[in-house]
């Protein structure tokens with residue numbers, strides 16, 4: 062592994078790690094606020110217990126999300142100094158606003174975590190909502206920064222110089238809306254299904270059934286609504302990519318030859334030498350329709366893109382297939398759940414429905430990671446599309462490989478500890494929350 | 505508008521040094537507390553820093569964002585030549601932040617607590633040490649953008665006695681800040697006396713480490729003494745800091761804990777002032793005699809303007825709520841703890 066690959070791997074590792082925590086940090090506060098609201102309205106102690114249990118989860122994830130985010134803000138410079146030297150002043154606007162959002166989030170979290178029974182109960186509840194809203198705002202802002210790398214705006218690139226910089230125009234680049242929308246929904250899908258899956262498992266094990274049923278319902282409703290919206294927003298993203306980054310779209314679809322009435326290729330093994338895709342399911346015309354809303358539209362293939370500007374095809378293609386496959390599956394599970402809620406109440410008591418949710422626990426996060434792989438690997442070889450190549454951005458410092466190994470070790474151990482702690486958290490539920498409790502104890 | 509940005513940058517660094525410093529110091533104190541008192545110290549500290557500690561490290565993020573948006577050349581030069589100490593500091597930040605949260609939120613309190621504690625105290629030591637090393641390195645003039653070999657470019661830029669002395673000095677300052685801060689936090693007299701003792705000890709250590717910095721600067725030919733004493737604001741700040749140390753020592757046994765905190769914070773402010781005033785607007789001194797200046801390396805005018813507005817707008821939201829947060833948990837006595 063050379064230093065360049067090591068730097069890319071370290072960046073991917075850190076972001077892949079951070080994204081899990083930030084999704085949870087963005088979405089869990091909303092679950093918490095709903096169950097807190099139900100407690101305040103119904104005075105049902107179970108909702109209070111759920112809120113407490115989830116609050117602990119949020120605190121753990123928030124701290125991990127915050128440190129991994131701090132690491133990222135340094136890593137942008139440690140690994141990609143040539144990129145940051147030019148990009149910082151252009152795409153920095155969302156990052157500086159994000160600072161405000163984080164700050165508000167951290168302050169609101171301070172009020173929320175330590176404020177039980179200290180403040181007016183609705184004020185206290187409201188600080189929990191603020192945590193969620195500012196988390197969502199940071200998510201949107203940081204994705205707007207990433208979108209700028211896919212669709213650079215807000216400057217003129219003349220003879221290698223970055224002139225007429227306009228940070229506001231850079232923030233509202235063409236890609237920001239489709240990416241931010243898709244990312245926010247993805248966070249709800251991933252977190253909703255992960256949380257619902259864990260509670261479904263506990264219901265199947267017949268532990269603290271009332272507690273877990275109530276928690277399951279809150280998480281499942283968020284997750285399923287988002288999962289139904291997600292393919293719609295994915296379609297918006299795909300149409301945008303088709304227009305903005307034809308090379309990425311061609312790689313996602315392993316679409317080698319420019320043609321009209323292009324088929325949608327599902328699965329299969331692309332062969333970059335021959336330009337063929339083996340064992341794939343092909344739906345005629347569907348790619349033309351997906352990309353341009355017209356079955357006869359021409360879709361640019363990889364043959365129109367010079368070799369040195371092509372992204373890695375296999376990785377992008379597989380990652381896209383994984384994301385879309387999971388998206389379809391989760392949508393199906395969600396429809397089943399809604400049918401159960403509205404028409405077939407007896408399904409709700411059936412184990413197969415719960416088992417479906419248990420099976421889906423990790424899927425949302427796998428789709429998130431796959432989706433980012435599509436976005437980031439599909440943009441290669443550019444770090445700023447059509448402006449700067451990734452290889453020109455990397456740090457001159459040698460030996461990045463060791464830093465990559467070290468960060469890998471750190472992140473693996475952290476993940477193990479977090480999983481271990483959550484396991485304990487869940488194992489303790491019967492002892493902590495099944496006994497009747499007095500109203501004044503704190504989380 | 506550039507001055508708005510510079511003031512924010514300086515303030516963010518100062519607040520990180522004092523508030524974040526007190527936060528690191530809490531771990532450092534734990535390292536220097538006998539086993540039998542450890543548990544108690546930990547509890548008092550948690551009460552004191554728990555609610556605000558997430559907000560503390562935000563100052564670092566703000567400073568970094570200001571640097572990479574407003575002064576990209578400074579950010580990237582530091583990122584390249586300070587790569588190694590920055591990575592070590594980051595490891596410290598990761599370890600500390602997670603261990604602090606884990607030990608509080610782990611649902612089962614067992615031997616794992618000891619593991620979290622160990623990680624927490626050692627990383628509380630490592631992080632400010634490297635922070636100080638990086639800060640010291642900005643003025644040693646060893647950062648060499650034209651270096652052609654690995655050692656000159658990536659090691660000797662920070663690996664020298666002066667930087668280490670500044671690192672050590674930072675560690676003692678953090679311990680000192682934490683001890684002074686916590687004195688007012690505990691109602692028990694015996695606890696209070698213990699922290700006063702700690703505060704005194706760390707203050708003495710800080711003075712010794714400070715002298716060490718001066719001595720090494722003489723040996724390594726870094727003109728620190730002239731920076732401090734050949735201009736009246738520097739000398740005045742030094743004088744005021746010295747006076748405030750004297751006042752602090754005369755009130756240890758009184759109840760004036762807020763004055764103590766103020767004096768400690770004042771000393772740190774003066775130290776940061778002294779070390780930045782003379783070079784301003786240069787903040788990184790390079791080997792070839794040149795320097796990276798805040799006024800020359802700034803991003804385009806429009807960038808600086810929007811950055812300044814973003815910061816001003818942000819503070820309208822943040823400052824009142826932050827003050828209310830601190831007020832709620834420090835001034836207003838809780839109904840029950």
Ligand code: HDD
Nearest residue numbers: 240244247250292295296298299385388428429432433436
């Ligand atoms: C729960 C997660 C999840 C699910 C189920 C889906 N996606 Fe997705 N997708 C993401 C999570 C995600 C993501 C991680 O959030 C990405 C990465 C960058 C971004 O903005 O969103 C993404 C990116 C992304 C992109 C690339 C955007 C770009 O590079 O600018 C496209 C074209 C799609 N998605 C399309 C889809 C389609 C057609 C789906 C149909 C089912 C789908 N996604 C389901």
Ligand code: HEM
Nearest residue numbers: 069072073076077080203204207430433434437438444451
């Ligand atoms: C909004 C936030 C993000 C920003 C600003 C960002 C920025 C970057 C940068 C600067 C690089 C290195 C240059 C490159 O290889 O193009 C990179 C690479 C990468 N990032 Fe992102 N990224 C973001 C989000 C994510 C997320 C959440 C993931 C999650 C998995 C991710 C996955 C990757 C991968 C896999 C690479 C390596 C691509 C390759 O080298 O082939 N990114 N990103």
Ligand code: HEM
Nearest residue numbers: 082083086087122123126127130131133134163196200203
């Ligand atoms: C798509 C990618 C990203 C998303 C959706 C995202 C979202 C978030 C969210 C919601 C948080 C709040 C933490 C929590 O509540 O647990 C957070 C924290 C943070 N993120 Fe990211 N982030 C992404 C990528 C990045 C990148 C590329 C950077 C680097 C510059 C970054 C820097 C930070 C920082 C510094 C924090 C800590 C703030 C704090 O203390 O609260 N993030 N991120």
